[in-house]
Amino acid sequence: MTDRICVGAIAGAYGVKGELRIKSFCATPEDIENYTPLWSEDGSRQFALAILRPIKNGFSARIADVATKEDADALRGVNLYADRDQMPSLPDDEFYHADLIDLEVYDTGGVLLGRVKTVQNHGADDLLELQLAGTSATTFVPFTKAAVPTVDLSAGRIVADPPLGILPETDKG
Incomplete structure (x- = not known):
């Protein structure tokens, strides 16, 4: 923090x-x-x-x-x-954007997706810009309870369940 x-x-x-x-x-x-x-x-x-x-x-x-x-x-x-x-204290389900930057993001299976690069808001919900693990590519994940069910600031990690199509397709043969 x-x-x-x-x-x-x-x-x-x-x-x-x-x-x-x-x-x-x-x-x-x-x-x-x-x-x-x-x-x-x-x-x-x-x-x-x-x-x-x-x-x-x-x-x-x-x-x-x-x-x-x-x-x-x-x-x-x-x-x-x-x-x-x-700054005022926030309820458990609210976060300062600065606290989310650089947190590691894992999928619901424990696989590292990447790291939060920025938090954006273009008029609707907040979006987490993820620097994808092992690449220079980024993608945006909606910062909603459905797409990001867990934010654990003390562990420095986020668990995300991004909607289909958000993450690039991987070749699994």
Whole structure:
């Protein structure tokens, strides 16, 4: 487990007076403001975020020392991380995406399928992108109870039962 969780990203400038366009990844989007301080991915920068108002696909916000559009644009693409101890506890069947990355994924027969590379969401359910074992290929498995019946964070493993057609066919003679 990581010490920090990605809770949002800076999407660039909003206007010309140093306001930022913020995308929140929190279940309650406004909560991003409560996780202070926020950090850059490498931990080298710290941010105190103040939401000004909702805008399309996010929030307009201020960060101290960002006074111009150029300052704001320079931060475009910076992911914002909160300390794990500030985050709420989750129910047993919910997980922070950061906790799923790099977990080994096995099928229901105990065969290693691969490792979780990323967790994606394109508007419906979450998808686990698996780096397939022994290859450079990836595939996506729906992160549903049917397709992923077991997530064991303490053992560092997931048991998956992917729908037919998700995994590449293997030649078994």
